[in-house]
Amino acid sequence: MYAFDLISPKSLDKALEALAEEEAQVLAGGQTLIPTLKARLAAPATLVSLRAIPELQGVSIKEGRLRIGAMTTHATVADQARSHFPALADLAANIGDPAVRNRGTIGGSLANNDPSACYPSAVLASGATIMTTKRSIQADDFFLGMFATDLEEGELIRAVEFPIPIAAHYEKFWQPASRFALTGVFVARYDNAVRVAVTGASEEGVFRWTAAEEALSKRFTADAVNELDRPDVDMISDLHGSAEYRASLTQVLTARAVARLQD
Amino acid sequence: MQTITMTVNGRGITATVEGRTLLVEYLRENLQLTGTHIGCDTSQCGACTVHVDGLSVKSCTIFVGELDGAEIRTIEDMENADGSLSPLQKAFQDHHGLQCGYCTPGMIMSLSALLRDTPKPTEAQIRHHLEGNICRCTGYANIVKAALAASGQLDSADAG
Ligand SMILES: Cc1cc2nc3c(=O)[nH]c(=O)nc-3n(C[C@H](O)[C@H](O)[C@H](O)COP(=O)(O)OP(=O)(O)OC[C@H]3O[C@@H](n4cnc5c(N)ncnc54)[C@H](O)[C@@H]3O)c2cc1C
Ligand code: FES
Numbered sequence A: 001m002y003a004f005d006l007i008s009p010k011s012l013d014k015a016l017e018a019l020a021e022e023e024a025q026v027l028a029g030g031q032t033l034i035p036t037l038k039a040r041l042a043a044p045a046t047l048v049s050l051r052a053i054p055e056l057q058g059v060s061i062k063e064g065r066l067r068i069g070a071m072t073t074h075a076t077v078a079d080q081a082r083s084h085f086p087a088l089a090d091l092a093a094n095i096g097d098p099a100v101r102n103r104g105t106i107g108g109s110l111a112n113n114d115p116s117a118c119y120p121s122a123v124l125a126s127g128a129t130i131m132t133t134k135r136s137i138q139a140d141d142f143f144l145g146m147f148a149t150d151l152e153e154g155e156l157i158r159a160v161e162f163p164i165p166i167a168a169h170y171e172k173f174w175q176p177a178s179r180f181a182l183t184g185v186f187v188a189r190y191d192n193a194v195r196v197a198v199t200g201a202s203e204e205g206v207f208r209w210t211a212a213e214e215a216l217s218k219r220f221t222a223d224a225v226n227e228l229d230r231p232d233v234d235m236i237s238d239l240h241g242s243a244e245y246r247a248s249l250t251q252v253l254t255a256r257a258v259a260r261l262q263d
Numbered sequence B: 001m002q003t004i005t006m007t008v009n010g011r012g013i014t015a016t017v018e019g020r021t022l023l024v025e026y027l028r029e030n031l032q033l034t035g036t037h038i039g040c041d042t043s044q045c046g047a048c049t050v051h052v053d054g055l056s057v058k059s060c061t062i063f064v065g066e067l068d069g070a071e072i073r074t075i076e077d078m079e080n081a082d083g084s085l086s087p088l089q090k091a092f093q094d095h096h097g098l099q100c101g102y103c104t105p106g107m108i109m110s111l112s113a114l115l116r117d118t119p120k121p122t123e124a125q126i127r128h129h130l131e132g133n134i135c136r137c138t139g140y141a142n143i144v145k146a147a148l149a150a151s152g153q154l155d156s157a158d159a160g
């Protein structure tokens, strides 16, 4: 690591003030950022930890929507979101390993937008809203490709608000070495629509498989998915799986998620 | 430099350190608690697992500057009060849950957190819980067996 100062302000205002300085970067759970610092792929002068800011923590229900503070760990979501949004709790309970879940946060995961991360699929499939220190951003406008989001310099995620689906399921195919998703599909069913979001597959990061959404809105069965052509997007091809394999996984996992919801 | 107050294995400590010091470095270099191992230093292997406020974390992926007021527990504090092995440690010994022993402190810290929250885990729960603890020698079967034995779930036919 290059040398840097670490500070832990107790309020969001103080954190924003510190982040306005040159070469300052925000630290959440550190489960992505600390390995990045060790690899000398980042060289901040100051790291601003958000851990001491109470308003960024916790899970609550507000006007029928589930609100999760940016600094809420995966372990806390797995526990506290369970009775409101079980599919989201299951997703959180299967991120990485217990030690990663005890530190890693939903805000860090979304800001990072790793193309194989789990949370982006849930946020996009639920049509959630990302509340930042400047504005609220719809999920459809937030994810802008691999490791890219609509967040501006110095803009922080404060919370995420999810409309709670009637039913939902996340089907993850593990990449056993990294424990991220080789491909993962989140299917969420609402009164008026079905939404399907896919992570780990596309060169453009998380995406909605709109053909599957249309088919499932008319007929919510695994067959409706199996009858479709595979999604026509630029798929990732690497040593863990070819583009064709990921396209196939997308279809298979979507059908599995639907089958689970039909039981 | 920052002044951090924390408890390590029940002992109060006031440390004047660079906030960016990794916890594992501080434990090993400053406190000479070398039972906590560094296997990968890239957050993958779990050899460095310790408890912070009762939760298992990778001490290579947490800064001391974030730990003001925290309670830390390491492998050095896992034995019984009289210095004998804890039931979990004893089960590792009895069931050959270790070979070179490099991963063992992390395994014990991870599993003790599991057994505290889930006193009788299933084999699937044990394996899921150990996703982040990598062992390069035993092949896991005996580690899982040790966890089952420590939770009183091993048939006597399987023992030994
Ligand atoms: C072994 C291992 C396995 C993993 N497996 C999975 C997995 O299966 N699925 C998965 O999805 N993830 C996985 N992860 C990643 C993990 O979930 C991380 O916790 C997460 O990606 C980053 O969250 P963090 O809180 O640790 O953020 P940090 O590492 O602290 O920060 C990540 C980035 O986000 C920025 N940032 C953080 N918080 C905010 C905020 N509130 N506003 C704006 N920017 C912010 C930081 O500046 C940094 O650039 C794994 C990680 C490890 C080490
Ligand atoms: S040394 Fe910390 S996870 Fe490997």
Ligand code: FES
Pocket: B097, B098, B099, B100, B101, B102, B103, B104, B134, B135, B136, B137, B138
């Ligand atoms: S006993 Fe050798 S690495 Fe696990």
